[in-house]
Amino acid sequence: MADLRDLPLVDATVSESATCVEAVARLFEAQVPALAVVADDGRLVGVLSELDVLRAVFPGYLAELRHTAFLEDDPDALDARARTVRDRPVGELARKVEVLDGDESETHAAERFLHTGEQALPVVERGRLLGMLSIAALCHARLDRVDT
């Protein structure tokens, strides 16, 4: 069995002073569901996931409404919101999440993904960020390792 440090971790970080639009571009390019948000000294501040960005880009009350099939896009309102969100510093949107340790097992990581609802978590070793582990990377490594 491999420890988490041996899995294909992604170097998906963004500075807490970067803008939201830069973070979204990074999310899109890195192909992971969440970025590790780091301070200028490299310290891990939190994560920014695709859902966090979705909540910021679209009105917050959508999370409390369960019925919106009647709605049509309101381009002026969406544009106005996008204008206020795109230059927001990532540090304002970052969330604290638990981290995985490089010497922990794949099974433990799977259990943490199931119970935290996160789709990617930071893996650290002695306080140093090794990279982001996504559910897809974890499962891909597990399936790829067995003989066919």
Place this chain on the structure above:
Amino acid sequence: MDVVALVIFALALALIAIEWVHRTKVALAGAAAMVLIGVLDQEGAIEAVDWATLGLLAGMMVIVGLTEPTGVFTFLALRVAQLSKGNPVALVFLLALVTGLLSAFLDNLTAILLVVPVTLLIADLLRISPIPLVLVEIVASNIGGTATLIGDPPNIMIGTARAELSFVDFIVNLAPVAIVTLLVVTCGLALAFRGQLRVDRARAREIAALDAARDLREAKHVRRTLAVLLGTIAAFFLHTLLHVEPAVVALTGATVMLLVAADDVEAALERIEWSTLFFFVGLFVMVGGLEQRGVVDDIAGRLADATGGSPTAEGLVVLWGAAAGSALVDNIPFTAAMIPVVDSVQGGDFDDGLWWALALGACFGGNATMIAAAANVAATGILDRNGHPVSFVRFLALGLPVTLVSLLIATAYLLVFQL
């Protein structure tokens, strides 16, 4: 020991009022302390719990929880926004009407949780601030909830504590004064807010063009869910004729709802707010301790002495005292404590006037401050999460005059018709 009981209860009320700790933790800790210290024993604690209230609450939670996914409540709120055609006064009145009606027949907290998110959407589409609309809805939910036995937790507790008071009695004695109060207060609020609610006609036309019923058409079990909801409300009206208590009506309605409209029973039962039910359990045990130790009789005796035994003076003290207590603490624990006091004041003579005074005071007092009713806390919380914070003082500036006007109307009503 009676001093110990009183201190535990007063401390719990203070902690609930300042919201340092979740109210359910406070109530359960207070109840546990009373049992452990020996204010009342285990049997006394179990006897003190009003299981009918818990049954009624749990039943309604399941019924509403299974109706909500149909989208019928979103449809109603959106439809009234369309009917207002961008007229701010009409919008305020229609939203107050829908919220008041939903509060009366579901409960005020549920009504708020259903209408406030849609109101944020409507305000966004109309390019107006949602704050005035949501404040109107909070006020309407507390006044509308006053109208029925199931509309507001204080009424649920009163209705289940005194079997003599039927669902129809609540409507006959409280709905007229609630309707008049809602109309008067909404007029005042519409006047106060009219400057902030100017709507662009073009935006109103865009809302009017939305297909409000689309979610309803796509939802599952809409007809059968609505049939059970309306059937349950009809059964509340008929419960004395049917010789069943309101809790039985609610639990039967919930069972039928589970049978005909719940694809996943586990998920449906997750709609039961266990923290609320345990909050009530803790309160009932603490109040049971006060009763057992004679504190309730003592307070009732002082109340009777202060009023000289005059039913009119007693009624007015109960009305204004309940409103003040609800405003400062929370109307649920205050009503839980007042029910045995009113019972004791009455002795063997049943007089419904005092109960209506308690219901009106506790429910109307719920509008005074941000913490006075669970609906206020929930609605201002949703506003805050969506970038529209309302300060305690801003709420008070609206809530206090609204409560005073409501209490003056209630005073006149009680003096003329009840006391």
